[in-house]
Amino acid sequence: MALLEVDRLQTHFRTPDGVNRAVDGVSFSIEKGETLAVVGESGCGKSVTAMSIMRLIAEPPGKSAGEIRFEGRDLLKLSEKEMKKIRGDDISMIFQEPMTSLNPVLKVGRQIGESLRLHQGLDRGQAEDKAVEMLQLVGIPEPKRRAGEYPHQLSGGMRQRVMIAMALACSPKLLIADEPTTALDVTIQAQILDLMRDLKDRVGAAILIITHDLGVVAEVADRVVVMYAGRKVEEAPVRDLFAKPRHPYTRGLLGAVPKLGSSLEGKTEKLAEIPGIVPSLKTKIEGCVFAGRCPEAEDVCREFAPALEEKAPRHVAACHFSPREQEAAA
Amino acid sequence: MTAPLLEVNDLKMHFPIGGGLFGKLHKFVYAVDGLSFRVERGETLSLVGESGCGKSTVGRAILRLLKPTGGQVVLAGRRIDDMSSGVLRPIRRRVQVVFQDPFSSLNPRIRVRDALAEPINNFGLAKDKAELSRKLNMLMDKVGLPREALGRWPHEFSGGQRQRIGIARALAAEPDLIVCDEAVSALDVSVKAQIVNLLQELQQELGLALLFISHDLAIVEHMTHRVAVMYLGKIAEIGTKRQIFARPRHPYTEALLSAVPKPDPLAKRDRIMLKGDVPSPINPPSGCRFHTRCPYVFDRCRTEEPRLKEVERGHEAACHLNDRTAPENPLLSGGRA
Numbered sequence: 001m002a003l004l005e006v007d008r009l010q011t012h013f014r015t016p017d018g019v020n021r022a023v024d025g026v027s028f029s030i031e032k033g034e035t036l037a038v039v040g041e042s043g044c045g046k047s048v049t050a051m052s053i054m055r056l057i058a059e060p061p062g063k064s065a066g067e068i069r070f071e072g073r074d075l076l077k078l079s080e081k082e083m084k085k086i087r088g089d090d091i092s093m094i095f096q097e098p099m100t101s102l103n104p105v106l107k108v109g110r111q112i113g114e115s116l117r118l119h120q121g122l123d124r125g126q127a128e129d130k131a132v133e134m135l136q137l138v139g140i141p142e143p144k145r146r147a148g149e150y151p152h153q154l155s156g157g158m159r160q161r162v163m164i165a166m167a168l169a170c171s172p173k174l175l176i177a178d179e180p181t182t183a184l185d186v187t188i189q190a191q192i193l194d195l196m197r198d199l200k201d202r203v204g205a206a207i208l209i210i211t212h213d214l215g216v217v218a219e220v221a222d223r224v225v226v227m228y229a230g231r232k233v234e235e236a237p238v239r240d241l242f243a244k245p246r247h248p249y250t251r252g253l254l255g256a257v258p259k260l261g262s263s264l265e266g267k268t269e270k271l272a273e274i275p276g277i278v279p280s281l282k283t284k285i286e287g288c289v290f291a292g293r294c295p296e297a298e299d300v301c302r303e304f305a306p307a308l309e310e311k312a313p314r315h316v317a318a319c320h321f322s323p324r325e326q327e328a329a330a
Numbered sequence: 331m332t333a334p335l336l337e338v339n340d341l342k343m344h345f346p347i348g349g350g351l352f353g354k355l356h357k358f359v360y361a362v363d364g365l366s367f368r369v370e371r372g373e374t375l376s377l378v379g380e381s382g383c384g385k386s387t388v389g390r391a392i393l394r395l396l397k398p399t400g401g402q403v404v405l406a407g408r409r410i411d412d413m414s415s416g417v418l419r420p421i422r423r424r425v426q427v428v429f430q431d432p433f434s435s436l437n438p439r440i441r442v443r444d445a446l447a448e449p450i451n452n453f454g455l456a457k458d459k460a461e462l463s464r465k466l467n468m469l470m471d472k473v474g475l476p477r478e479a480l481g482r483w484p485h486e487f488s489g490g491q492r493q494r495i496g497i498a499r500a501l502a503a504e505p506d507l508i509v510c511d512e513a514v515s516a517l518d519v520s521v522k523a524q525i526v527n528l529l530q531e532l533q534q535e536l537g538l539a540l541l542f543i544s545h546d547l548a549i550v551e552h553m554t555h556r557v558a559v560m561y562l563g564k565i566a567e568i569g570t571k572r573q574i575f576a577r578p579r580h581p582y583t584e585a586l587l588s589a590v591p592k593p594d595p596l597a598k599r600d601r602i603m604l605k606g607d608v609p610s611p612i613n614p615p616s617g618c619r620f621h622t623r624c625p626y627v628f629d630r631c632r633t634e635e636p637r638l639k640e641v642e643r644g645h646e647a648a649c650h651l652n653d654r655t656a657p658e659n660p661l662l663s664g665g666r667a
C-alpha cells in the first residue's frame with residue numbers, strides 16, 4: 001500500500017458564473033520516502049489538489065469528492081478533529097509565500113515551539129530549546145538570536161526556512177510543498193532545495209512538490225505528474241518524462257523553456273510556442289482537454305476524450321496518438 | 331564615431347531613510363552606487379542579479395522616474411538626467427517601459443484603443459484621425475492581437491494578452507529603447523515563450539534596443555547580446571553573452587549560473603553553494619562587497635575594493651583574482667558551461 005493514494009479526486013467550486021472544475025478526476029499515489037512533483041501552468045489545479053489533501057478547501061463554495069487514502073484511511077471521511085491531528089503529526093505543508101502562513105505578531109522561536117508543544121507534548125522551555133535546534137537544522141545563522149525575532153525581520157529565504165522548520169518539527173511522513181521556491185532568488189532556491197533533499201534523507205519523509213519550474217522538477221523529483229486544466233495528462237518516472245514525453249502538452253512545456261548554455265553556439269533557435277491559452281474550467285470540455293491548443297489534434301480529439309493509458313512501464317499519458325510501447329515496436 | 335544610444339556614467343541612487351526624530355540621523359540605502367554601461371542601437375543589454383541589487387532602480391533612473399543622486403544618463407549624446415521636464419518631453423518618447431504587470435499602470439476604465447492612442451497623440455505622432463486609426467491597427471498586428479480587441483476593456487484580457495498590450499503601448503511612442511523590467515517573469519511557461527519570441531521579432535524588425543531586467547538567467551541567455559551582472563548596487567561583471575555565460579570572470583557570476591536548476595534529470599550538478607543572503611545595501615560590506623559570501627575570499631578582499639577591469643576585449647570584471655594568472659586564478663581553471 002502506498003503512503004498516499006489520491007483516487008479520482010474532484011474538487012469543484014460554485015461561483016456566480018458557473019461551476020469551476022478546478023480538479024476533475026485526478027489520481028496518483030506517493031510511496032514512502034518518495035518525491036513526487038506535480039507540474040503545470042497556473043490555474044491547472046495544482047494548489048487545489050494540495051489543499052484538498054490537507055482538507056483546507058472551504059465548503060462551500062468548494063467540494064471534494066473521490067478518495068484520498070493516507071495509510072489506507074480516507075481523509076475525506078475524517079472528522080475535523082481527526083484531520084487536525086493528521087495535519088500536525090503526519091502531513092505538513094509549506095506555501096509559496098511564507099508571510100501568509102506565519103503569525104506576524106509571534107516571535108519565530110515561539111511559533112515553532114507552539115507547534116511542538118501541541119503535537120509532541122513538550123513544555124514551553126523544552127519546546128523553545130527544540131525550536132532553536134530546528135532553526136539551526138535548517139541553516140539559519142545565529143539561531144538563538146533569530147528565534148527572538150518576528151517574521152518581518154527575516155529575509156524571504158529565512159522565512160521559507162522557518163516554514164520548513166515548522167513543517168518538519170513533528171517529523172511528518174508527508175511534506176507538501178506548494179511552489180516553495182518560486183518567490184526566491186536562484187541562489188536561495190538552491191539552498192532551499194538542497195535543504196529539502198538533505199532533510200528528506202535524514203527524516204525519511206515523502207515529498208509532494210508543486211512547481212511550474214521544470215528545472216526544479218528535474219532536480220528533486222523521483223516521479224512527475226503533469227496536470228492540465230484540472231486533469232492529469234501524463235505521469236512518469238522523472239528520467240522517462242524528460243527523455244520521452246508522451247503527451248503533446250508535456251512536449252510543448254519542455255520545448256518552451258530555454259536551457260542554459262543552449263544558445264551559446266551557433267544561431268539561437270526561436271522558443272517553441274504553445275499557441276493560445278489554458279481553457280476556462282467553467283465550461284465542460286468535450287473531447288481532449290488539450291485539443292484547442294494541440295498541434296497534433298484531429299477531429300477525433302475534439303469528440304472523444306482520450307483515456308489515461310500505460311504507454312510504457314509506469315508511464316501513463318492521455319492522448320489518442322501517443323503509441324504504446326509494444327505497438328510502436330510492432 | 332556616433333554616440334551610443336544610451337550611456338550611463340557613474341550612476342548613483344542613494345535613498346535617504348528613517349531620519350531620527352529630528353531628521354538628523356540620516357542613513358542611506360545605497361541602491362545604485364556608481365554604475366556605468368552603454369547600450370548600442372538595436373542591442374539587448376540585460377541586467378541580472380539577486381533581488382534588491384538595484385536593477386529596477388537603474389531602470390527607473392533611465393526612465394527619469396527617479397532623479398539620480400549622482401552620475402549621468404546620456405541618450406543619443408544628450409544628457410537627460412538634469413533636463414527640465416519641458417525640454418525632456420520630446421526626448422522622453424524615445425525610452426519606453428514594459429513592467430511585469432503593465433495593467434497596474436493602466437486605467438481600468440480606459441479602453442485599449444484610448445490607452446494606445448494616448449502616447450500617439452501626446453507626442454503628435456499622427457497628423458489626423460485616419461493616420462491614428464492606421465497606426466492603432468498596425469500596433470495590434472505587430473503584437474499579435476486581433477484589431478477588434480481595440481474596443482475592449484483591460485480586464486477582459488489574459489496575462490499574456492495584457493503583456494502584449496503593454497508592449498503595444500510602449501511601441502506606440504515609437505521608441506529607440508524599451509526598458510523591460512521583469513516583463514516576462516510573471517507569465518506561464520507557454521505564454522512566456524510567446525512574449526519572448528515577440529520581443530525578439532520586434533527588435534529585429536524595428537531595430538529596437540532593449541534593457542532587459544530579469545532574474546531568469548536561461549531567458550536572459552536566450553534573449554540577450556550583452557549582460558551586466560549586478561551585486562549590491564554595482565556591476566560585478568559585464569560582457570557579451572558568451573563571455574558571461576561561458577567564461578565568467580567573477581565568482582558571483584559563477585555561483586549565480588551554477589545555481590540555475592537545469593531541466594535535465596541527467597545533468598551533473600557541480601554547484602557552488604552561496605552561503606547566506608545578500609547583505610543590506612544600507613551597510614554594504616567593506617572592501618569587495620561580495621566578500622562575505624565569496625568562496626575564494628582572501629585578505630585583500632576585506633579591505634580593498636576591486637575596480638572593474640578589462641579581462642578581455644569588451645569583458646570587464648571587478649575581482650582581485652583577475653590580477654593573477656592561470657594556476658593561481660581559480661576563475662581561469664576551465665570554463666563551466
Ligand SMILES: Nc1ncnc2c1ncn2[C@@H]1O[C@H](COP(=O)(O)OP(=O)(O)OP(=O)(O)O)[C@@H](O)[C@H]1O
Pocket residue numbers: 345346347359360361379380381382383384385386387388545611
Ligand atoms: N524609494 C525607495 N526608498 C528606499 N529604498 C529603496 C527605494 N526604492 C528601492 N529601494 C531599495 O533599493 C534597493 C534596490 O532596489 P531595486 O528595486 O532596484 O532592486 P531590484 O534589483 O530591482 O530587485 P528585484 O529583483 O527584487 O526587483 C533595495 O534595497 C530596495 O529596498
Ligand SMILES: Nc1ncnc2c1ncn2[C@@H]1O[C@H](COP(=O)(O)OP(=O)(O)O)[C@@H](O)[C@H]1O
Pocket residue numbers: 013014015020021022040041042043044045046047048049061062281
Ligand atoms: N476558493 C476558490 N473559489 C473558486 N475558485 C477557485 C478557488 N480556489 C481556486 N479556484 C480555481 O481553481 C482553479 C485551479 O486553481 P489552483 O489550484 O490554485 O491552480 P494552480 O495550478 O495555479 O495552483 C483556478 O481556476 C482557480 O481560479
Ligand code: SF4
Pocket residue numbers: 247248249288289290291292294295296297298301306318319320321322
Ligand atoms: S488526444 Fe489529440 S488533442 Fe489531445 S493531446 Fe493527443 S493529439 Fe492532442
Ligand code: SF4
Pocket residue numbers: 580581582618619620621622624625626627628631636648649650651
Ligand atoms: S575580490 Fe575577493 S571577495 Fe571579491 S569576488 Fe574577488 S575573490 Fe571574491
Ligand SMILES: [Mg+2]
Pocket residue numbers: 046047048
Ligand atoms: Mg498554485
Ligand SMILES: [Mg+2]
Pocket residue numbers: 385386387
Ligand atoms: Mg526590480
